[in-house]
Amino acid sequence: MKNLLRQILAVFVVLIFLNQVLDAQKDFGFKPAASNIQGSDFPKISLDNSVYVRLMAREAMKVQVQGGDGLCPKPMDLVKDTAGNWNAIIPSAGPGFHYYWFIVDGVRVNDPGSDTYHGYGRPTSGIEIPVAGEDFFHAKNVPHGDVREHWYYSDITGRWRRAFVYTPPDYDKNPKKKYPVLYLLHGAGENERGWSLQGHMSFILDNLIAEKKAVPMIVVMDNGYATAKNAAAATSGFSMRDMTKMAETLEQVYIKEIIPNIDLSYRTIPKRESRAMAGLSMGGMQTMLIGMNHLELFSWYGFFSGAILGGIMDDPKNAFNGAFADAKAFNEKVKLMWFGAGSGETQFVKMVDDTKKKLADLGIKSTSYISQGTFHEWHTWRRHLNEFAPLLFNR
Incomplete structure (x- = not known):
């Protein structure tokens, strides 16, 4: 009986989280990051630069996300949905480029939805957060070296x-x-x-x-x-x-x-x-x-x-x-x-x-x-x- 109650509670928590995520996507305009690998829907970035991350890991027992100082310097727990996706929203990331990674049952892995860059001594996922009012680092229609x-x-x-x-x-x-x-x-x-x-x-x-x-x-x-x-x-x-x-x-x-x-x-x-x-x-x-x-x-x-x-x-x-x-x-x-x-x-x-x-x-x-x-x-x-x-x- 106790196990059944725990399972029901777990499903209830997941449904609440997914409902919050859907509301957040609708309210804050989450869109795929420009730095995503082509065709990847995740990670997504909202109008207030919150980052919605997702990792498919059906057999995993625990998944966390962590990254640079301006993104998520301490490990943050993800919540598993009924399809086996682990989800989390990182609030209000700092501007520009950030490294990040997932920790799956204690093992550090990269996000298959993002490109990797050499950082932290190894190939590491990276995400580009938009910077309002700044384009000095963008490719423009000027002569290029x-x-x-x-x-x-x-x-x-x-x-x-x-x-x-x-x-x-x-x-x-x-x-x-x-x-x-x-x-x-x-x-x-x-x-x-x-x-x-x-x-x-x-x-x-x-x-x-x-x-x-x-x-x-x-x-x-x-x-x-x-x-x-x-x-x-x-x-x-x-x-x-x-x-x-x-x-x-x-x-x-x-x-x-x-x-x-x-x-x-x-x-x-x-x-x-x-x-x-x-x-x-x-x-x-x-x-x-x-x-x-x-x-x-x-x-x-x-x-x-x-x-x-x-x-x-x-x-x-x-x-x-x-x-x-x-x-x-x-x-x-x-x-x-x-x-x-x-x-x-x-x-x-x-x-x-x-x-x-x-x-x-x-x-x-x-x-x-x-x-x-x-x-x-x-x-x-x-x-x-x-x-x-x-x-x-x-x-």
């Missing part, structure tokens, strides 16, 4: 490495023209595809160049992981020690391999004043660790939610072989020190404020930007690139 796949062999790592290289719209039309270069780094758990796929880097630059807000430039997006030949690979989880060690190896790759290789393969302006370096999260830390030790190579720096951790700025005057010790010389040599974060990633906002204050106390000039309503996710960094790129190579 190319994103080229560039392979080179690294003697330092003993491996073939891949970079993606953006060339501006007029690159092939003006064979005698040379261009400045932005070296743009990804974050931990991602790879060299991140900026062009999740970040929409090429559309952002195309639109800025078409509007004459940015100088036409080459953008190099190399792989941010580098382990010296015959050295042990970094442990899972990327400790501060591992990231610092990778940055040391990556520094040698940049100095001895990737920069000379790019200068040889593309029509660059091979001067410090015509090179910039920027990165997000781990890539921001790498920009600090590599860039501040090589002021002879770069004049423009961007730290997008930069992971300025591990005490690297505890003693700023003596950090990086005294790079900041002579403020007048530094300010004359470095054209831009740019810091950014999303308002929802409070730890990184604090890093921005603390680092800027330390630099200001030494007389070092810097500027910053906080992306309102975003988190440690791609729409923060899209906005950062959109704000940062127009400041490059213009003086």
Whole structure:
């Protein structure tokens, strides 16, 4: 009798949930996400950016959904309907791109309705939430540049490495023209595809160049992981020690391999004043660790939610072989020190404020930007690139 009552109660709960879902779809205009695989009805997004997810798993005992900070940072339970579909509505997601996944009886799986992107160290489902009033990262009817796949062999790592290289719209039309270069780094758990796929880097630059807000430039997006030949690979989880060690190896790759290789393969302006370096999260830390030790190579720096951790700025005057010790010389040599974060990633906002204050106390000039309503996710960094790129190579 008790089991029968439990079954009836379970069916009643499911019917209530499905009725709420149907009402929500009708009231809030749920429609398939633009990022869905062709023909997939789910996930769906409402007018208030709530996300309706569904997974068919008839034999499963428990299904949850989880994702990035601006979507669903803690596991959320789904409810099973009579057809074997598990359903949930994630309320009011943040703007832009988010990673997410299902947890089926304790096993993490991707959503078959969405495309996957390299994030969290593996192919991971992604969803694009509409951003009202913003189209700077969309493909528009303007001249478009190319994103080229560039392979080179690294003697330092003993491996073939891949970079993606953006060339501006007029690159092939003006064979005698040379261009400045932005070296743009990804974050931990991602790879060299991140900026062009999740970040929409090429559309952002195309639109800025078409509007004459940015100088036409080459953008190099190399792989941010580098382990010296015959050295042990970094442990899972990327400790501060591992990231610092990778940055040391990556520094040698940049100095001895990737920069000379790019200068040889593309029509660059091979001067410090015509090179910039920027990165997000781990890539921001790498920009600090590599860039501040090589002021002879770069004049423009961007730290997008930069992971300025591990005490690297505890003693700023003596950090990086005294790079900041002579403020007048530094300010004359470095054209831009740019810091950014999303308002929802409070730890990184604090890093921005603390680092800027330390630099200001030494007389070092810097500027910053906080992306309102975003988190440690791609729409923060899209906005950062959109704000940062127009400041490059213009003086």
